[in-house]
Amino acid sequence: MKEHFRQSMAWLHTWTGLVLGWLLFFVFVTGTAGYFDTEIDRWMQPELPLAPASVDAQETVRLAQEHLDQHARGNARWVISLPLDRNDPYLSVFSQQGRAHGGPGMHADRVLLDARTGTPLQARETGGGQQLYRMHWKLHYVPDAAGEWLVGLATMFMLVALVTGIVVHKKIFADFFTFRPGKGQRSWLDAHNVTSVISLPFQLMITYSGLVFLMTVYMPMIVSAFYGPGEAGQRAFRDELAARPGLMQPARSPAALVPLERFVADAEIRWGAGAVSLLDVRHPHDAHARVIVRGNSAADPFRAAPSLVYDGVSGELLAEQPAIEPGAKATRDLLLGLHEGLFAGPLVRWLYFLSGVLGCAMIATGLLLWAVKRRKRQARQADEPTPGLRLVERLNLATVVGLPCALAAYFWANRLLPVDLAGRAAWEVHVLFLAWAVMAVHAAWRPTRRAWIEQLWLAAAAYGLLPVLNALTTGRHLGRSLPEGDWVFAGFDLSMLAFGVIFASLAVQLDRRGRPGIASQAAVSSSPGVIGPCAEETT
């Protein structure tokens, strides 16, 4: 009975992992890159100046209001984001026409401003790191809802794969430190186990909280039961969730708005200097103007910020909302906060990134293990590999190496597409997917082993040469960014170099393993847990 249960779980683990593994790899790679979203944004807009280290919040808000008064006076809503940390490196103003609560017919406009002068910052059009982060949960070329449902389905099965994986793994503690390289399938299983087990808390957290993010999308009936069916019920629920006491419909009669920096001054008396992160102005210059001042929600994983609601005309404080609201919402906020990791400083951010990389490695080794196991079995029976196995092997290559190549192409496109190209941001993404398609065709075309080596070398070149491309196309090369302490540019370039070295060393190892003379031993044992899926093809 017990063994039967474990076998069922193993079956479920194997097949859910395979069927959704490729999509999950995409979700994990783009999500992991998303931990450096604003850093990638900055690299992809090299025209932007260094982000200001610290700003005087009141003076900054005064400058932002000057800009908004000039350019967005009649709009229904203004949002001013102060440059507190890496989550919002620049002062940005956002304004919206139409209904203040969004919804259909709204037109929104977001501009980055120089925090010292209040003048708009000009930079090339790009999707940046935000585009990667968006694809992480909405995919691309599909309607938002379809993307969310597909990613949700994959996430659900990821959770199934994690739980069944724990059941199937008989000796989590006994094998905790066990990695035996050079033993073919055994090594792949070890690598899959080890990457999963050492990052298991992160993987469970990230998967479960990923589902919680869109729980009302996946389980709309729960909202409908309490708030009524359809879109109206959903809106009522959302409004209550984000309720701000004191908000009113516009009076449609003009009234003078209290200078916004006064609200910042009042909030700083309560919270301390530098604690204001955002001003949300509803119906500015209307008799019913309201100003919401929000603290920093990225101070800790609870993702909660205190807010103050003011009357924008009299300046009177209408309501004070505490940072942490009790019960279910706090639980949800903590899960989302842990998922996004906005609270993380540089060190913890790198740990997040590393955990994401371990997640990618877990999925990649799982996919490769599926193929290695079957190829070994079929080779033993002296059968030709089945078409199914061939397909999986090729999809594995196209995903595990092809996707990183495509991602590099996205960065190359950012530097090489003409700066004034219409629809430039969209073209960057087209280049990503075109490159990925080319990698898939290549993977299908070439003998599997050769294709692995070639794609690994391509990835090595594509990443390793990015700093060179950056030096050729901008003035922010390593020779300048390092001495100037511009860690965003230096960090990006050095990370790309590191990825180039890693891909090159994988290519060298795989190539060396297949050489005549050591090929015979390579078929059974080989150098470290690198790419083993095609060692058998050499003979």
Add this chain to the structure above:
Amino acid sequence: MSAAFTVPAVFLFAYSGFVLLARSMDRHFRQLHPGRPMPAWPMRAGTRLAGWLLIALSWWVAVQLWGAGNGTAAWFGVASLTAGLLIWMLPWRPGWVMPFAAYGTLASLLWLSFGVAVLTPIS
């Protein structure tokens, strides 16, 4: 306490804790000390206990440094990194594992004490 003094301790305590746990297991003891006989059970149990204590200590220092929420979240990342490093070293650089643990922990401990001494106001 300044992060510069405490962060090395968080990493090295966790790493050394994992090393002690591995050393209390047959397979890894043989990797670390080829040819030496396995110690008797009281020694192994003691090693294991010390390993858990060091891991707990690493978490405690992280919490002191970053607070309970941030510290625990960060600590899981530290644990993944240090365990991963050890797992990589065991087959490839087994000779480095023990010296790195011993000298590293000692150095981080001295560094931490230095930090405490420097930063504690003398009354």
